[in-house]
Amino acid sequence: MAEVSTLNHTPTLTAKDFASDQEVRWCPGCGDYSILKQVQTVLPELGIPREKFAFISGIGCSSRFPYYMEAYGLHSIHGRATAIAAGLKMIRPDLSVWIISGDGDALSIGTNHTLQLIRRNFDVQLLVFNNQIYGLTKGQYSPTSEEGKVTKSTPMGSIDHPFNPCALVLGADATFVARSLDRDPKHLQMVLKRAAHHRGTSFVEIYQNCNIFNDGAFFVFTEKETKFQKGIYVEHGKPMLFDNGKKGIKLDGTKPIVVDMSEASVNDLWIHDETDIIKANILTRMFEDPDKTDLPRPFGVLYVANRPCYEDLMKQQIQDAIEQKGKGDITKLINSGDTWVIA
Amino acid sequence: MAKPIVLKEEVTIRFAGDSGDGMQLTGTEFTNASAIVGNDLSTFPDYPAEIRAPQGTVAGVSGFQIHFGSTEVDTPGDICNVLVAMNAAALKANLRYLETGGLIIANTDGFDEKNLRLAKLEKNPLEDGSLDKYTVIKIDITKIARTALQDSGLSTRDIDRSKNMFVLGLLMWLYNRPLDVTIRNLEAKFAKKPEILQANLRLLRAGYDYGETTELFTTRYDVKQAPTMEKGKYRNIMGNQALAYGFIAASELAGLPLFLGSYPITPASDILHELSKHKAFNVHTFQAEDEIAAICAAIGASFGGALAVTTSSGPGIALKGEAIGLATMLELPIVIVNIQRGGPSTGLPTKTEQADLLQAMYGRNGECPVVVICTRQPNDCFDVAIEASRIAIEHMVPVMLLSDGYIANGAEPWLIPDLSKYKKIKPNFLTEPNSPNGKLLPYKRDERFVRPWVLPGTKGLEHRIGGLEKQHETGNVSYDPENHEFMVKMRQAKVDKVADFIPLQEVEQGPESGELVVLGWGSTFGCIRTAVRELNNQGHNIAQVHLRYLNPFPKNLGDILKRYKKVLVPEINNGQLVKIVRDKFLVDAIPFNKIQGLPFNVVEMKAKILEVLGK
Numbered sequence: 006m007a008e009v010s011t012l013n014h015t016p017t018l019t020a021k022d023f024a025s026d027q028e029v030r031w032c033p034g035c036g037d038y039s040i041l042k043q044v045q046t047v048l049p050e051l052g053i054p055r056e057k058f059a060f061i062s063g064i065g066c067s068s069r070f071p072y073y074m075e076a077y078g079l080h081s082i083h084g085r086a087t088a089i090a091a092g093l094k095m096i097r098p099d100l101s102v103w104i105i106s107g108d109g110d111a112l113s114i115g116t117n118h119t120l121q122l123i124r125r126n127f128d129v130q131l132l133v134f135n136n137q138i139y140g141l142t143k144g145q146y147s148p149t150s151e152e153g154k155v156t157k158s159t160p161m162g163s164i165d166h167p168f169n170p171c172a173l174v175l176g177a178d179a180t181f182v183a184r185s186l187d188r189d190p191k192h193l194q195m196v197l198k199r200a201a202h203h204r205g206t207s208f209v210e211i212y213q214n215c216n217i218f219n220d221g222a223f224f225v226f227t228e229k230e231t232k233f234q235k236g237i238y239v240e241h242g243k244p245m246l247f248d249n250g251k252k253g254i255k256l257d258g259t260k261p262i263v264v265d266m267s268e269a270s271v272n273d274l275w276i277h278d279e280t281d282i283i284k285a286n287i288l289t290r291m292f293e294d295p296d297k298t299d300l301p302r303p304f305g306v307l308y309v310a311n312r313p314c315y316e317d318l319m320k321q322q323i324q325d326a327i328e329q330k331g332k333g334d335i336t337k338l339i340n341s342g343d344t345w346v347i348a
Numbered sequence: 349m350a351k352p353i354v355l356k357e358e359v360t361i362r363f364a365g366d367s368g369d370g371m372q373l374t375g376t377e378f379t380n381a382s383a384i385v386g387n388d389l390s391t392f393p394d395y396p397a398e399i400r401a402p403q404g405t406v407a408g409v410s411g412f413q414i415h416f417g418s419t420e421v422d423t424p425g426d427i428c429n430v431l432v433a434m435n436a437a438a439l440k441a442n443l444r445y446l447e448t449g450g451l452i453i454a455n456t457d458g459f460d461e462k463n464l465r466l467a468k469l470e471k472n473p474l475e476d477g478s479l480d481k482y483t484v485i486k487i488d489i490t491k492i493a494r495t496a497l498q499d500s501g502l503s504t505r506d507i508d509r510s511k512n513m514f515v516l517g518l519l520m521w522l523y524n525r526p527l528d529v530t531i532r533n534l535e536a537k538f539a540k541k542p543e544i545l546q547a548n549l550r551l552l553r554a555g556y557d558y559g560e561t562t563e564l565f566t567t568r569y570d571v572k573q574a575p576t577m578e579k580g581k582y583r584n585i586m587g588n589q590a591l592a593y594g595f596i597a598a599s600e601l602a603g604l605p606l607f608l609g610s611y612p613i614t615p616a617s618d619i620l621h622e623l624s625k626h627k628a629f630n631v632h633t634f635q636a637e638d639e640i641a642a643i644c645a646a647i648g649a650s651f652g653g654a655l656a657v658t659t660s661s662g663p664g665i666a667l668k669g670e671a672i673g674l675a676t677m678l679e680l681p682i683v684i685v686n687i688q689r690g691g692p693s694t695g696l697p698t699k700t701e702q703a704d705l706l707q708a709m710y711g712r713n714g715e716c717p718v719v720v721i722c723t724r725q726p727n728d729c730f731d732v733a734i735e736a737s738r739i740a741i742e743h744m745v746p747v748m749l750l751s752d753g754y755i756a757n758g759a760e761p762w763l764i765p766d767l768s769k770y771k772k773i774k775p776n777f778l779t780e781p782n783s784p785n786g787k788l789l790p791y792k793r794d795e796r797f798v799r800p801w802v803l804p805g806t807k808g809l810e811h812r813i814g815g816l817e818k819q820h821e822t823g824n825v826s827y828d829p830e831n832h833e834f835m836v837k838m839r840q841a842k843v844d845k846v847a848d849f850i851p852l853q854e855v856e857q858g859p860e861s862g863e864l865v866v867l868g869w870g871s872t873f874g875c876i877r878t879a880v881r882e883l884n885n886q887g888h889n890i891a892q893v894h895l896r897y898l899n900p901f902p903k904n905l906g907d908i909l910k911r912y913k914k915v916l917v918p919e920i921n922n923g924q925l926v927k928i929v930r931d932k933f934l935v936d937a938i939p940f941n942k943i944q945g946l947p948f949n950v951v952e953m954k955a956k957i958l959e960v961l962g963k
Binding site: 025027054055056057059060061062071072074075076077078079080081082085088089090091092093094095096097099100117118121319322323325326327329330331332333335336338339340341342343344345346347348 | 380383384385386529532533573574577578579580581582583584593596597600605607609626627628629630631632634636637638640641644645646647648649650651652653654656670671673674678730764765767804805806807808809810811812813814815816824825
C-alpha cells in the first residue's frame with residue numbers, strides 16, 4: 006500500500022512536485038532561485054493539496070515566479086497582483102493564495118493596493134522580493150533604493166527618500182510582518198512557514214540580491230564576515246542578542262541601545278515580543294545605514310496580531326443576510342415593490 | 349363641488365425646485381402613482397453635479413420630468429405641459445421646456461426679493477407680465493404649509509422641507525391619481541420619524557384638498573391606462589436597478605456566485621448600492637480602493653469561478669483599460685459596465701452622453717477586441733445584463749455593457765419577466781485533461797474558439813496564465829512571431845464568432861427597404877422611435893433599426909443598411925457609431941449629433957429626418 010500523509014490524505018509531495026515544466030529564466034546567480042527553492046521546499050510541509058495553491062504576481066523579475074510553480078498561477082499586470090488576489094480570495098477562501106511581488110511592483114506602482122490588502126487583512130501571503138533596484142526595466146532606482154543612489158535615471162544620485170517596507174505596512178495595521186534573506190535558506194523557510202500558518206495577510210520582506218544591477222546591496226547582512234555584527238535574528242521570547250552573543254540590545258525608554266555583553270546582563274536586554282505593537286514599531290524603525298549606526302538590522306518575525314480576515318467577514322455577512330431574509334429568491338425580488346396588472 | 353374631468357392622451361410634467369426642495373422624491377412618487385393606474389411612462393431626472401449648490405441659484409436647480417400617457421410613451425417628453433417652479437431660479441432654468449399656453453404652478457414664497465436676486469432676475473416674472481402666454485397659478489406654498497402644521501410641534505425648517513408634499517398632493521388631484529401608493533411609501537420612508545410622516549401626510553392631503561376646494565382650477569384631467577401595453581404584471585424600474593437585478597438573475601442562471609468589484613462614480617454607483625442590498629443572493633460586493641483594484645478584484649474572482657462584474661463610467665473605464673487587456677489575454681469572463689456621461693475627463697458628470705463607444709471598441713493597448721453591447725432603455729437593462737453575462741461566460745471573453753446616465757436614472761414600467769423562460773447560462777468548466785497525453789491544454793479551443801475555464805482547486809489541472817502572449821493551446825509564454833500573429837487573429841475571431849450566437853438584426857419599424865433608415869444605439873431609442881412613428885403616421889415611410897450588439901454586429905446588419913438609399917445615424921456624441929458603420933460596411937452614413945449633455949428631443953429628430961429626406 007502506498008504511503009499516505011496523515012494530513013488531508015494527500016500523497017506526500019516533495020519540493021520537486023512543485024516545480025513546473027517551464028525552464029526557469031532568471032539571470033544566473035539571481036537571488037530569486039533560492040527563494041523559489043525555499044518556497045518549493047516549504048509547501049509540501051503545509052499539508053495542503055497542491056491544487057489548492059494559487060500564486061498571483063504582478064510585473065517584474067520576481068513576478069515570473071508563478072510560471073515556475075506547479076500550482077495554479079496568474080501572472081498579471083504591474084502592481085495589481087494584490088487586488089487580483091483579493092478578488093480570488095473573496096470567492097475562494099479555500100485556496101492558499103501567495104502573492105509574489107518586488108519592491109517596484111508592491112511598493113511603487115502597487116503601493117496603494119498593497120496597503121489596502123493589508124488593512125483589510127485578507128488571508129494571503131505577500132512575499133516582496135526587495136533588491137532595491139528595478140531589474141526588469143534594467144537598472145533604475147526603486148522606492149527602497151538608498152538616498153544618493155546613482156542609477157541610469159539618477160546619474161547625480163537619487164533624491165528620493167526610500168520606503169522602509171516593514172514600517173510602512175505596520176502603519177497599515179499589518180497582522181504579520183517579517184523580514185528574511187535569499188541567502189539564508191533555513192531562516193527563509195522558517196519565516197515562510199510562519200507566514201503560511203498565519204491567518205491574515207502575511208507580509209514577508211525578502212532581501213534579494215540582484216547581481217546584475219545592484220550586486221551586494223545586502224551582503225553585509227548575508228556574508229558571514231559581517232552578518233552577525235550587522236544583523237540580528239529575533240525570536241519571540243528571546244533576548245535581543247547578536248554578534249554571536251557578544252552584544253545585546255536594551256531599551257532605554259523607547260530608545261534601543263547596543264550593550265556589550267561582557268559588561269551587561271541578559272536580564273537587562275530587550276526580550277522580543279512579536280505581539281507588542283509599540284516594540285514592533287521600534288524594531289522596524291531600526292533601519293539606519295549599517296555604516297552609520299551600531300544597531301543591527303532585525304530579521305525574523307517582527308510582529309504578529311490577530312484580526313478577522315476580510316473574506317471571513319464577507320462570508321459572514323452573506324450568511325447573516327440569508328439567515329435574516331432567507332435565501333434570495335430572484336422571482337420574489339423582481340416582483341417586489343408596487344406592481345400592477347394589465348389584463 | 350366636483351369639477352369636470354377632461355381626458356388627456358399624454359401629459360408631461362416638470363417638477364423644478366432647489367436641490368433641497370425634494371423634487372426627485374415628488375417626481376418619483378408621482379411616477380409610482382401613474383404607473384399604478386396603468387399609464388405608459390418615462391422619466392428624466394435632471395439635477396446638479398454639486399451635492400448642494402448654493403440655495404436659490406440657477407446652478408442649484410433640481411428637476412424631474414415625467415411623461416405619462418394612455419398611448420405608447422418612449423421618451424420623457426420634449427416639452428412639458430406643466431411646470432412646477434418652487435422658486436425663481438427653477439422657473440428661470442426651466443421655462444424654456446414649457447409649451448406655449450402651458451401651466452405654471454409657482455410657489456410665490458420662492459419669488460421674494462432674495463430669491464429674485466439669487467436667480468439674477470431684475471423683476472419678478474410673476475408680476476411683470478412676462479408670463480402672459482402661460483397660465484400661471486400662484487400659491488404661497490410655504491405659508492400654507494406653515495399654517496397647516498403650526499400645531500405640529502415641528503420646527504419651521506422641518507415644515508418647510510415637507511412643502512413638496514403639498515405640491516405632490518395638488519398634482520395628484522389635478523391628474524386624478526390615487527394617493528394610497530404614496531401614503532404607503534411615505535409610511536415606509538418615515539417609519540422611524542412619526543412626526544415627519546404625519547406632517548408629510550397632512551400636506552399631501554392638504555394639496556389634494558386645495559385643488560378640490562379652491563377656485564384656481566376649473567377642470568381636472570385624467571390619463572387612462574395605456575391599452576397598447578402588453579398584458580401582464582408590471583412594476584416601475586430604473587435602469588441601474590434593472591442592471592443589478594439582471595446580474596443577480598444571470599448568476600442564478602449560470603449557477604455561479606456573483607462578484608461585483610466597483611469604485612463609486614456617477615452615474616454608475618447605484619448598481620453597487622443596489623447589489624449591496626442583496627447579499628442573500630450570494631452576492632459579493634467589493635467597494636475597492638480605486639477603479640483598477642475594482643476590475644482586478646473582479647478578474648481574480650473570475651479566475652476563481654464567479655460571475656465577475658465591474659461597474660463604472662467613462663473616466664473609470666479609462667483607468668481599467670490595462671486590466672481589460674489582461675482579461676482579454678487571460679480569456680476569462682468579465683462584464684464591464686460603462687454608464688456613460690459627458691466627457692472627456694470629468695466632463696459633465698451628471699449629464700448624459702454616448703461618447704464612450706470608441707473607447708469601448710478600441711480604447712486599449714494592442715489588438716484588444718472585446719464584445720460590446722448596449723441597452724436602450726431602463727426596462728431593457730435586465731435582459732441586457734443577462735445577455736452580457738451569458739456571452740462573457742459562454743465565450744470566455746470580456747464584455748463591455750454600455751448604458752448612460754439617461755437610462756441609469758430614468759424609470760419606466762417594466763413587464764416583469766418569467767424567469768423560467770430564460771435559457772440557462774453554461775460555463776465552459778473543465779475538470780479532466782483535454783489532450784490525448786493526459787495533460788491540460790488551457791488554451792485549446794472548441795468550435796466557438798472558446799478555451800476551457802479551469803478552476804483553481806481542480807486536481808491535476810494546475811496551470812499558469814498571465815498577460816504575456818500565450819502559445820496556442822499550451823498557454824505557455826511565447827514570443828514566437830507567427831504564434832503572436834495567430835493569437836491576435838484568434839482573439840479577434842473568437843469575438844467575431846459571437847455573431848453566430850446572437851439574434852439577427854431586425855427592423856424596428858417601417859419598411860424593410862427604401863428611402864431612409866434611422867440607425868441608432870443606446871438611449872436614443874425612444875426618441876428615434878417616437879419621431880419615426882409620428883412621421884410615418886403622417887404618411888412618410890421611414891425605417892428604424894436600433895442596435896443592441898455593437899461588437900460584433902449582427903451578421904445581417906450590412907445587408908439591411910444597403911437596402912436603404914440613406915442611413916441616418918443620430919448619436920449623443922460627435923459621431924462615433926457612424927465612423928464604425930462607414931468603416932465596416934462602406935455605406936455613406938449621415939451623422940446627426942448632439943453634444944449638450946442632453947438627450948435628443950422628438951422635434952429636432954423629426955426636423956433632421958425631414959431634412960435628410962429633402963422635405
